[in-house]
Amino acid sequence: MFSLDSGSWAHSLFPAVPNVYWGEASSWSTELRLNLKKVRGEHGTNDDLIMSYNTQQAAFAASQQATFAKIEQAISRTDDKGKMPLWDGYDQIPNYATSTGPTSKRKISQVRTGRGICRFYAWLAAQKNPETILEFGAAFGASGMYWLAGLAIAGQGRLVSFEPNELWCSIAHENFELVSDQFVLTAGTFEDNLALVLPKATITLIDAIHTKSVVLAQFELVKQVSQSGALVIFDDLGFSDDMWECWQEVLAAPDISSAWQIGDRVGIVELT
Numbered sequence: 001m002f003s004l005d006s007g008s009w010a011h012s013l014f015p016a017v018p019n020v021y022w023g024e025a026s027s028w029s030t031e032l033r034l035n036l037k038k039v040r041g042e043h044g045t046n047d048d049l050i051m052s053y054n055t056q057q058a059a060f061a062a063s064q065q066a067t068f069a070k071i072e073q074a075i076s077r078t079d080d081k082g083k084m085p086l087w088d089g090y091d092q093i094p095n096y097a098t099s100t101g102p103t104s105k106r107k108i109s110q111v112r113t114g115r116g117i118c119r120f121y122a123w124l125a126a127q128k129n130p131e132t133i134l135e136f137g138a139a140f141g142a143s144g145m146y147w148l149a150g151l152a153i154a155g156q157g158r159l160v161s162f163e164p165n166e167l168w169c170s171i172a173h174e175n176f177e178l179v180s181d182q183f184v185l186t187a188g189t190f191e192d193n194l195a196l197v198l199p200k201a202t203i204t205l206i207d208a209i210h211t212k213s214v215v216l217a218q219f220e221l222v223k224q225v226s227q228s229g230a231l232v233i234f235d236d237l238g239f240s241d242d243m244w245e246c247w248q249e250v251l252a253a254p255d256i257s258s259a260w261q262i263g264d265r266v267g268i269v270e271l272t
């Protein structure tokens with residue numbers, strides 16, 4: 001089903017229904033509109049805030065039009081650089097749901113978080129006023145630029161981001177600098193650099209290797225470096241049956257007070 005480097009890495013599982021997969025509406029005018037749904041818990045601390053994005057997103061996008069255009073231009077320029085080799089850590093993952101291996105390459109448009117979800121991340125950062133946002137992986141810097149746009153609105157806080165692919169990381173660094181200096185980007189894995197996550201995270205995005213065993217192990221580490229009541233975001237829930245099972249296990253965890261979903265793509269939990 002997956003030929004080497006054919007189409008988008010993230011979209012390749014559902015090429016016929018990308019808008020459903022992304023949880024984003026399909027017409028041009030509402031192209032980036034998200035529909036956030038509560039999927040677990042009573043009234044969590046972040047419930048009103050997260051659900052309010054359903055009605056605030058258009059006004060927020062209008063208010064940030066210039067910033068978002070600047071970020072998308074940076075992404076276009078990065079895309080023009082073409083495909084670059086994947087991190088060799090993917091070679092260690094047997095039967096990955098998309099093509100990896102020494103000759104596999106991707107460009108930013110194939111691995112980036114969609115624009116609608118990126119805008120939500122910027123909004124969330126601006127609303128939560130966090131001391132630390134933790135993100136892994138950075139890839140070429142798309143989601144990170146949007147986190148930084150939100151932190152710039154908040155006027156404080158730091159993005160602590162990790163990317164073990166040194167080439168991709170250097171490009172992410174250049175991209176981040178276009179938006180803000182409120183970041184620490186490390187060329188390495190999250191797991192090898194836990195001590196850099198200080199102060200403890202208020203928001204974390206887990207967007208790295210999409211397998212249940214890897215993500216559940218990372219989630220345990222994220223809990224160690226998170227504040228109580230922190231939000232943890234899981235990307236690519238629909239990447240494989242294994243990732244969907246992963247999400248079901250996260251949802252059943254006893255140390256989760258609430259959970260939300262954006263389509264079948266993104267899961268958000270609030271830690272107790």
Ligand SMILES: C[S@@+](CC[C@H](N)C(=O)[O-])C[C@H]1O[C@@H](n2cnc3c(N)ncnc32)[C@H](O)[C@@H]1O
Pocket residue numbers: 087089111112113136137138139140141142143144162163164165168188189190191207208209
């Ligand atoms: C789907 S891409 C991330 C896309 C990015 N968040 C964006 O929106 O542009 C996954 C990235 O995670 C990186 N990665 C894989 N394992 C990692 C780990 N343990 N720690 C940090 N980054 C990791 C990969 O090298 C790859 O660049």
